[in-house]
Amino acid sequence: MPYVPANSYDGDLKIWSGSEIKEYFAPNLSIGEIIFHEMRRHPKLIAQISTTEETILTREELHSNAMHVASYMRSKGLLQSDIVGIIARNTTHIPAVAYGCFFNSIAFHSLNIAYDRGTIEKLFSITRPRIIFCDGDEYEIVREATQHLENVEIVTMRNHPEGGSTPIQQILSSTIEDSFLPVRLEQGIGQTLAILCSSGTTGTPKAVTITNSRQILAECYSLTTSDIQYTHSTLDWITGLLTTITSGVFSTTRIIADNVFHPVYMMRLIEEYKITWLMQAPSHMAMMANSEEFESADFSSIRFYLFGGGRASVETQHLIRSRLSSDCLHFAYGFTELGAMATMNLHFDEKPNSVGRLVGGVKAKIICEEGESQGPDEVGEVCIRNGQHWAGYYGNPEESHKIRDSQMWFHTGDIGYMDDDGFLYIVERKKDMLKYQNIMYYPNDVEKIISEMPDVAEVCVFGVWDQINGDEAAAAVVKRQGSDLKAQDIVDYVRDHTDAKYKQLNGGAIIMEDLKRSPNGKTNRMATKAYFLEVKDRN
Numbered sequence: 001m002p003y004v005p006a007n008s009y010d011g012d013l014k015i016w017s018g019s020e021i022k023e024y025f026a027p028n029l030s031i032g033e034i035i036f037h038e039m040r041r042h043p044k045l046i047a048q049i050s051t052t053e054e055t056i057l058t059r060e061e062l063h064s065n066a067m068h069v070a071s072y073m074r075s076k077g078l079l080q081s082d083i084v085g086i087i088a089r090n091t092t093h094i095p096a097v098a099y100g101c102f103f104n105s106i107a108f109h110s111l112n113i114a115y116d117r118g119t120i121e122k123l124f125s126i127t128r129p130r131i132i133f134c135d136g137d138e139y140e141i142v143r144e145a146t147q148h149l150e151n152v153e154i155v156t157m158r159n160h161p162e163g164g165s166t167p168i169q170q171i172l173s174s175t176i177e178d179s180f181l182p183v184r185l186e187q188g189i190g191q192t193l194a195i196l197c198s199s200g201t202t203g204t205p206k207a208v209t210i211t212n213s214r215q216i217l218a219e220c221y222s223l224t225t226s227d228i229q230y231t232h233s234t235l236d237w238i239t240g241l242l243t244t245i246t247s248g249v250f251s252t253t254r255i256i257a258d259n260v261f262h263p264v265y266m267m268r269l270i271e272e273y274k275i276t277w278l279m280q281a282p283s284h285m286a287m288m289a290n291s292e293e294f295e296s297a298d299f300s301s302i303r304f305y306l307f308g309g310g311r312a313s314v315e316t317q318h319l320i321r322s323r324l325s326s327d328c329l330h331f332a333y334g335f336t337e338l339g340a341m342a343t344m345n346l347h348f349d350e351k352p353n354s355v356g357r358l359v360g361g362v363k364a365k366i367i368c369e370e371g372e373s374q375g376p377d378e379v380g381e382v383c384i385r386n387g388q389h390w391a392g393y394y395g396n397p398e399e400s401h402k403i404r405d406s407q408m409w410f411h412t413g414d415i416g417y418m419d420d421d422g423f424l425y426i427v428e429r430k431k432d433m434l435k436y437q438n439i440m441y442y443p444n445d446v447e448k449i450i451s452e453m454p455d456v457a458e459v460c461v462f463g464v465w466d467q468i469n470g471d472e473a474a475a476a477v478v479k480r481q482g483s484d485l486k487a488q489d490i491v492d493y494v495r496d497h498t499d500a501k502y503k504q505l506n507g508g509a510i511i512m513e514d515l516k517r518s519p520n521g522k523t524n525r526m527a528t529k530a531y532f533l534e535v536k537d538r539n
Contacts, residue, residue: 007357007422014373015365016422018358021218028185030212031193032102035248036182039063039099042251045225048095051269052257053158055092059251062096064176069100071177076153078106078130080186083195085129085146086110086235087120087138089258091157093168097133098235098244102193103182109195109207109394110236113138114439116500119205120145126207126395127195133168136160158258185212190389194241196336198393198440207394210339215388216242218360219341222304223250223277230255230269231279237438238336239279239309252277263287267297274301281438282312286467289319300325308332308341310435310470314352321348331355333424335384337403337410342384343424354423355416362386364424365409366417379417379427383409432525434463434471436502443525446473446505449497450490455483460515462529464507474507476528478514487511510535 008017025034039047043060050056057065073084084101086108088094101108109127111120113135124132124146132152134142136159143164146152156165185191192209210216220242223229229252233240247254255273259265261284269275285307288294299305305320305328312331321329329348333355334341342364345356358364365373366380374380385408392400404410415428434441443461450459458478463471475494479485487509494505516527 009376009418009422011375013365014375015363016358016418017364018362019360021214021361022221023214024217024221025214027214028189030102030105030182030185030189030191031216031245031249032099032105032182033184035099035245036063036103038249038251039066042225045251046253047247047251048092048254048256049273050090050092050256050258051273052259053092057092062099065093065096065172066099066103067176067180068172068174069096070103070182071180072171072174073100073104073106073131074177075174076131078104080105080183080191082106083127083129084108085124085127085132085134085152087113087115087132087134087142088157088234089113089135090232090234090240090256091135091258092256093157093172094133094235095244095247095254095256096172097157097168098194098241099248105183105185105191107192107195107209108235110234110241111197112234112236112439114437114500114502116498116503117141117145119500121148123197123205123207124149126205131155133157136165139165189213190391192391192394194235195394196236196238196241198336206396206399208336209391209394210238210241210336211389211391213339213386213388215338215340215361215386216245217249219344220246220250223252225251227252227277228255228273228275228301229253229277230273230275232257232261232266232284233279233281233438237309238334238339242340243279261287263291264293267291267293267299270302271298276301277304278302279306279308282307282310282316283437283468283470285312285320286316289316290468294319294323297323299323303328305329306332306344308334309438311465313467316467317348317352333426335410335412337390338384338386339388339390340386342386345423347423351419351421351423354419354425356424357422358424361388364418374417376418376420379415382412382414382416382424382426384412385409434473436463436470436472436506438470439500439502441473441500441502443473446475446494446503449494449503450475450477452497453485453490453493455480455485456490457481458515458523460523460525460528462525462532464529464533466507469506472507473503473505474529474532475505475509476512476515476532477509478512485511508536 047059047062136156332341343356363385416426490509
């Protein structure tokens with residue numbers, strides 16, 4: 001059975017607490033040291049199957065590949081203070097790259113392959129990686145985005161270009177250091193393990209540090225060597241990082257694929273490989289539930305099905321649950337900065353709209369605008385505390401202090417409440433942030449593009465929710481006097497001025513005489529969006 005969250009409540013402090021975490025590993029060990037020793041315990045077990053590249057690796061083979069990668073980094077003089085860049089799909093040797101970094105206690109900074117050149121340049125300018133691992137598909141854009149950095153080596157994982165990059169096979173055929181052992185953490189358990197990505201309120205990306213803390217393992221101790229794990233998430237998502245870590249720690253078999261998500265292919269994987277442990281985005285759930293093959297799909301092997309990172313309709317949840325052999329579909333709420341889940345809902349029938357109870361080691365409080373803690377059923381900002389060290393946003397202490405206060409509380413920006421049973425409900429999403437196919441972006445990113453049009457006087461961008469794509473950007477525009485600007489002109493302009501699909505106006509555009517405004521004259525994004533939806537419904 002999976003870990004079952006249970007809360008306690010301090011009525012005086014108005015703070016909810018999850019249960020205490022039990023330590024299964026020595027508290028001073030790094031994630032890399034744990035994986036290194038655990039992989040040697042079951043050398044002949046299958047560690048990984050790539051269904052797209054048709055490769056199979058035992059734990060012994062994956063362990064050896066990781067030592068090759070780690071030794072290569074050592075031969076290049078990389079230190080624990082250095083950063084490794086990753087922008088790649090789930091190909092055969094990416095887990096070895098991650099483990100190699102873990103063995104050296106070197107943090108990697110992982111980016112999504114969908115990022116445009118400008119975003120890649122901004123992000124890698126923050127962390128300045130020494131080596132970048134990417135697919136040959138993205139080699140040129142990565143090379144161009146990092147040409148201002150000194151002495152960056154680019155390693156390609158597949159589709160190697162002629163000249164310029166180091167093929168991963170060259171590294172895997174290099175020498176493993178004599179008597180290889182993982183290194184100890186120079187700064188202790190709070191040292192950064194990995195760096196993932198988040199966007200700032202102005203659209204400027206932030207590099208989110210994740211520590212070597214045990215918190216990331218807290219809800220996964222039920223995993224065993226008989227489990228078959230899968231997530232379509234790559235290493236730039238917390239779910240991709242979590243699956244990479246847990247498959248190494250708990251000696252599971254991991255199924256990977258580097259294709260664009262396809263619902264029928266996903267359902268075939270579940271049936272063919274008897275996947276038992278699945279982490280999925282809500283949009284992927286909706287795509288499967290809406291496919292013709294869904295009713296005949298066999299999900300009977302799944303014993304733990306977790307989704308998060310966005311909302312899934314109750315209808316989609318009911319459809320997925322109808323195909324499962326046990327009540328194992330659970331919603332998880334968290335955020336990248338926390339480095340793990342905050343809550344998990346194991347009581348869908350009783351609390352279908354809740355994001356669940358707190359997981360082990362986590363505390364929560366709800367605060368009003370004045371910062372005072374609220375009691376049960378009182379709405380306010382959700383604040384989360386896990387008691388773990390957090391190095392903050394890499395190179396950005398100012399933004400770090402904005403999200404985490406001096407008492408170590410994360411201020412999520414989400415509005416919600418706790419009920420009398422300790423179940424958390426989110427009323428509104430994080431202010432302004434949008435997520436299209438799991439890529440985070442902000443309205444300001446798109447507004448900047450539209451505002452460059454000479455016929456545009458004012459613009460307001462917002463997200464229109466689609467159960468497949470998530471938040472599709474849509475725009476309301478006030479045109480300049482005398483202009484004959486049309487809504488389609490705006491859609492076309494954005495399409496032609498960004499190569500990022502998630503920043504395009506997938507939700508459409510309208511022309512307004514004036515935007516909806518708050519009493520103080522500022523643009524009211526919610527009211528403007530409501531008007532947009534009303535107009536669209538009429539048409």
